[in-house]
Amino acid sequence: MGKINLKSVYFWLIVLVFVLFPFVIDSRPMTILLTQIFIFAILAMSYDILLGYTGIVSFGHAMFFGFGAYATSVMLKNIDSSLTVFFLSIIVGMVIAGIVSFLIGLLTLRLQSHFFAMFTLAVSGLFLVLAEKWRSLTQGNDGFTFRAPEIFSDRINFYLFVLFCLVLVFLLLRLFVNSPFGKVLIAVKENETRTKALGYKTIYYKVVSSVVAGVAASLAGSLYVVSLRFVNTSMMAIDVTLNALLMTIIGGVGTLVGPIVGAAIIELAKHNLSILAKTYPIFERWIIFFGIIYILAVIFFPKGVVGTLKEKWEGRKMVRQQAMKQKEDAA
């Protein structure tokens, strides 16, 4: 038990460091960058529930992100920009995301994994077109700006709120994946037929997993538009899905810390690329670089940063244990 406590001490220490960070280093760009990282960390974690824990590939994550984004921005603009409406809008986004992911899951998760990937891509593509066509509500690709709740005009407040959301989502998802339910998800990923033979109705597990992932992604969308105070259809574009994918894979699938690390790496890289792009215009096409890195990562680095480190660490632990056991045996 001592070990688990040590782990949680580290965890809360890190949280504390980030809570204190904006008060110690008074840098607005830095605060904004960290806020972005936290938001994408939530998105990437939600993606990992699908890819890393249940073993299914969805290409519709941008759609769920978009539900949150539009729910929040439309409500903040059309009702008022109070905190209550903001919280309400988060819930509305989550409910829409939950319903849509539930229906999609029920329809396609029985079929081959290709279907789910294809179907989610198609549906999210259609929602993107819908967002473009429904100009009275979304103003299409031009988008619109809106006022964020008063309290978030101080960037530090918003930073702290997002950090709070990240910690909350992390803790909830950690509980989720470590619950008996979460263990069945991993079993589904490992060997679905066997899971069925043990008496689990795997389809429900997959559907719940996709709902949880969709709902969490919607939260990330709500937070993201508030950080920008602007929304347009690019929030639903396939690039968002690619982003989540890239962060999850670079960071490490099947771990919750991995996507957070991945989000940090990608956001920092993007930040630096955009600086580079000022001198070398080729870097404006950053998708090419990320796409290539992503392809290479899938082929050569499938476990990601955290997964690889974890493997090394566990390997060492195993060697140590074996050495100890040999000593015992000798004695």
Added chain:
Amino acid sequence: MEPVIKTDNLTIRFGGQIAVDHVSCEIPEKHFKSIIGPNGAGKTTFFNLLSGELKPTEGEVYLKGERITHLSSIERARKGLGRSFQITNVFPNLTVLENVRLAIQSREKIYFQMLRYFTSYKHLIEEAEHILEQVLLIDKKDAIASQLTHGEKRKLEIAMLLALDSEILLLDEPTAGMSLEEVPIILDVIRNIKEKGEKTILLIEHKMDLILDLSDSIMVLFNGQLLADGTPEEIMRNELVESAYLGGMYNDDLAGNQ
């Protein structure tokens, strides 16, 4: 007494081929029945029909008098039909303990508990360890399943079946592909289960000598048909069985050629 499993004219066709051909049989409770027959006789297909992996083209399956022909394999597993697979089928990247724990969790009907840590279910882990002791796998409880030897995987497979605590065990060649040293250990495990007298066991096995003293009865499948069903002694004395199973119906000719 009501038989625990009953099949009535159970038949399945694949294309033009009849894999299981009007098989009717009854298995009493707590009975140990072995199924033998040459390769391709339809033994595994018969199991798949019992466990619900396949749906028959014709005929019915009854479990304790209840018609279960239309039920899925998941529902049948929940009703107490547990099966092992001919090809080893475990969760390769989970530890041995977790493999077993998942099975216990299903039996305990902890299906949708998602907001408690799994470690808070201590009794599940203790029971998993207990079962691993029974199959002599406790030393490997923290090993990743894919790292086990073939024989150890088969033991794990049986441990998972025990963990489900199914009333009826369908064992599909549990010793297939095992090294000769490992076979007796598995047989001991099976014998232990039998001697406890709580389960109905159906066993597919090729090694005749291994099953003769274990089985209460033996049924013989040949070309999908039920050729004979009786006590081991009866089966051993049955000439039809001998010629079909052992010599491809031509033993007399063979003797003549010698």
Added chain:
Amino acid sequence: MTILLEINDIHTYIEQYHILQGVSFQAKKGEVSVLLGRNGAGKTTTLRTIMGLNPASKGEIIFNGVDITKKPTYEIANMKIGYVPEDQAIFNGLTVEENLRVAMRKEDEAAMERQEYVLNLFPDLKKFWKKDGGYLSGGQKQMLAMARAFVNEAELLLIDEPSKGLAPIIVEKVMEALVEMKKETTIVLVEQNFYMASQIGDTYTLIDDGKTIQSGLMSELIHDNELQHRYLGIG
């Protein structure tokens, strides 16, 4: 007699399972070599390894003096090795004619003559010439699979349990065809039906737990009841 196929201590993994752990045998030209052993002993994997479908990780396979251990499956097949798999692998959805045409390397006059000759071995197939291969009976599928392996001139045929699941009367037909094929080519046969194996086999190789236990003349095995009992569960 010259040795056509020589297998030296092959080891094969399927995924992480070490299925073959040292199989060795030789097949002499013109003979029928039978692989015996119980279920799961590694006979089918041995044939698949020869075909390159489950390549060997260790050991060597020499055919006609050429090392084929690392060759891709299609090159092995093109060295005039025909393969009849355990499940027959008929192309369901293609007609009997089309099933044969997939296998035929050429479609000239000589090839048609050859096809005619092979069809005479399996006259049933002509009756179902335009029928979907998926709707054939088990015995007809077996014959189609054998015809498909034989429709090109073959120096070596690998045949996996041709009698499996067949009624005795059909087994008889399959055997007749095998005897005919034997006149022209070398055969490596996996067979559980000991009667059939002993009738047409010249030599045997006994495999258990992925290893060769023993090889010898079939005539010797027929009289060795102890060996039969221990490894084949018969006698």
Added chain:
Amino acid sequence: MELLINLTINGLSTGMLIFLLASGLTLIFGLMHVLNFAHGGLFAWGAYAGVWFYSITSSFTVALIGAIIVGALLGFITERLIIRPVYGDVVPQILITLGFMLVISEMLKVVWGPNQIAATVPPALSGSWEIGDVLIIKYRLFIILMGFLVFGIFYYILKRTKIGLIVRAGVINNEMVQALGINIKRVFLLVFMTGAALAALGGALMAPYSGVIYAEMGMDFAILAFIVVVIGGMGSFPGSLFAAILVGLAGSYMAYYVPDLSLAVNMIIMVLVLIFRPQGLFAVKG
């Protein structure tokens, strides 16, 4: 009446463009069990290549042939570099082809600039015929004819030629095809290049039809193609033609009669198919 005919022609021509994309997708899936998410990118490349070749040679024939060649080359690169390393590994395969899709779409902007490019109908095919009250736009008719021509050629190849037979056998059991002495990898490559070339041809035909081309068009059309593949049944060549025409016509009629529903109609068809016949209307026996 004339309206109905015009809508039908519209629907058919869109359907044919989708068919050119979907047929390659479905062939590749049927034979190799690879769902190529980069297929839409090949379509966009075909469109750009076609416009470019047309602008320098002023010959539409050269433009189409150029697009086909570019498509086949890209198909070659995709199969060798992207598909082969992860062959048989479903999840990485899905992930990696989508990544490649974004890379090649973005490459279009590097080569031809990020802005939309105008495309014109070649003079020989521009204009229309008036038959009674019916106005038939020549280029649309041309697309329909091209679509049927391609279908006819490929149907013939699949049903009547040796290579077609091998492809059909490979769809059923590719291991056995190898054991019969056929280098299936070469067949894969050929099918992949052919599928890519068909997509590129579709793109090149699409360009004058819509008048403008842009880098994201590949993804837009790929989504329609995916819907078609689901409806028609994965791996079925006639299924993809039928479903493509269905989707094209439904979109065309709906856009006129119930414009608000035109977006949803494909969705509805797809959902209905998934509920009642999840293997698609023309499922391939496996």
